[in-house]
Every structure is written in C-alpha cells, then in structure tokens.
Amino acid sequence: GENVEQHPSTLSVQEGDSAVIKCTYSDSASNYFPWYKQELGKRPQLIIDIRSNVGEKKDQRIAVTLNKTAKHFSLHITETQPEDSAVYFCAARFGNQFYFGTGTSLTVIP
Amino acid sequence: GAGVSQTPSNKVTEKGKYVELRCDPISGHTALYWYRQSLGQGPEFLIYFQGTGAADDSGLPNDRFFAVRPEGSVSTLKIQRTERGDSAVYLCASSGSGVTDTQYFGPGTRLTVL
Numbered sequence: 083g084e085n086v087e088q089h090p091s092t093l094s095v096q097e098g099d100s101a102v103i104k105c106t107y108s109d110s111a112s113n114y115f116p117w118y119k120q121e122l123g124k125r126p127q128l129i130i131d132i133r134s135n136v137g138e139k140k141d142q143r144i145a146v147t148l149n150k151t152a153k154h155f156s157l158h159i160t161e162t163q164p165e166d167s168a169v170y171f172c173a174a175r176f177g178n179q180f181y182f183g184t185g186t187s188l189t190v191i192p
Numbered sequence: 193g194a195g196v197s198q199t200p201s202n203k204v205t206e207k208g209k210y211v212e213l214r215c216d217p218i219s220g221h222t223a224l225y226w227y228r229q230s231l232g233q234g235p236e237f238l239i240y241f242q243g244t245g246a247a248d249d250s251g252l253p254n255d256r257f258f259a260v261r262p263e264g265s266v267s268t269l270k271i272q273r274t275e276r277g278d279s280a281v282y283l284c285a286s287s288g289s290g291v292t293d294t295q296y297f298g299p300g301t302r303l304t305v306l
Contacts, residue, residue, distance in 0.1 A: 086234075088234075116294070116298075118294070124299070125196075125249065125283065125297040125298060125299045125300060126235065126297045127297070128294050128295065128296075131294070144263070166300070171234045171235070173234075177248070177251075178240045178242075178247055178248040179237045179240065179248060180235075180237060180295065182234030182235050182236070183234050184232075184233055184234050185232070185234050185275065186231070
C-alpha cells in the first residue's frame with residue numbers, strides 16, 4: 083500500500099506571510115494528489131489537486147508542486163488571511179484508494 | 193445541485209449494539225467511498241464502490257463492518273457489535289468514475305460508542 087507523511091503538524095504564520103506544507107509518499111504508482119481544507123466540525127473540501135504528469139499548478143493564492151523523483155509534493159499559500167486558518171490534508175491516490183496525511187493545523191495570526 | 197448528505201449527523205450507541213450509517217451521494221456519481229476519521233487524524237479509507245459493487249473493501253478493519261450500495265446510489269455502512277474503539281467520524285465521499293475525478297465529501301456521521 084501507500085504511506086503518506088505530512089509536515090508540519092502545526093503551523094502559525096502572520097497574516098500576509100506565506101505558508102508551506104509538505105507531504106511525502108512511498109509508492110511511485112500513486113498518480114493523483116489532492117489537497118483538502120477542513121474547518122472545525124466541517125467536511126474536508128478540495129482546494130487544489132495535481133496529477134502525476136504535471137509538476138506545478140496554481141490557483142490564485144494557492145499552488146501545489148510535485149516532485150515525482152523524490153516522491154514529495156507541497157502546498158503553498160501566499161498572502162495568508164485569517165480565513166485560511168484550518169486543518170489541511172494532503173492525499174495520494176494509489177489504485178482505488180486515497181491515502182491521507184495526518185493533517186497540518188494552520189493558524190493565521192491577524 | 194445537492195451535495196453529498198449523510199444521516200444521522202450524530203449517533204450515540206451502547207457497546208455491543210448494531211448501527212447503520214447512510215450516505216446519499218451526488219446524483220450521477222458512480223464512485224462512492226467510506227472513510228473513518230479519528231480526532232487529529234486524516235480520513236482513513238474503509239471501502240470503495242464503483243456502481244453497485246464493492247470494488248475495494250480492503251480498508252474495512254474487521255468482519256463487524258459491512259457496507260452495501262444495492263442500487264448504485266445510496267450506501268449504508270453497517271457496524272455490528274460496536275466497540276468503544278469504533279467511535280469516530282464516518283465520512284462518505286462520491287466522485288465521477290475517472291481516476292482523478294474530484295471527491296466530494298459529506299458532512300460525516302459522528303459515532304460515539306459508550
């Protein structure tokens with residue numbers, strides 16, 4: 083199976099600064115990597131995803147990079163805002179299954 | 193259109209009881225997933241349906257857990273002889289049939305086993 087590790091587990095940044103969350107995966111056959119944002123008591127919501135044939139994808143203040151050789155991918159949030167505060171999960175699709183990281187609790191300090 | 197819905201939102205039961213958790217996926221979504229999320233953890237895969245059949249049930253922790261999707265739409269996760277360790281939020285997600293189709297999650301059912 084697949085094993086996804088996520089770092090850091092907690093992250094505090096000042097409003098306006100950038101935040102970076104990193105994940106590694108173990109199986110090179112994984113081919114799809116979504117990122118989810120989960121606010122307290124709410125459902126996970128997809129914020130960005132990247133397929134294995136792409137190295138980088140950007141959507142406004144959010145970007146994801148993928149290094150297939152090193153088997154790691156990262157989430158970058160620029161110009162952070164208080165409403166970005168939440169738990170962020172990375173995931174990797176291996177076969178029929180999605181394997182999730184353990185989450186990063188991001189706090190943006192106004 | 194309507195998103196993924198799950199009922200009940202909360203379920204409190206006693207150890208040893210049987211529970212059923214229901215998931216209504218987005219209309220037209222052929223893929224349906226069940227996950228379990230414990231406090232401070234990411235969702236843990238339980239089972240995947242493509243249409244009516246369980247295409248991958250390797251995540252079910254033991255034979256007390258079973259899920260069905262008889263008409264390829266609504267799914268029910270069934271847990272027999274519940275144990276305190278089964279307490280968690282059970283999430284359902286649905287997507288189209290493509291490998292990289294976006295998964296949309298339901299709000300979850302919080303199961304508490306006393």
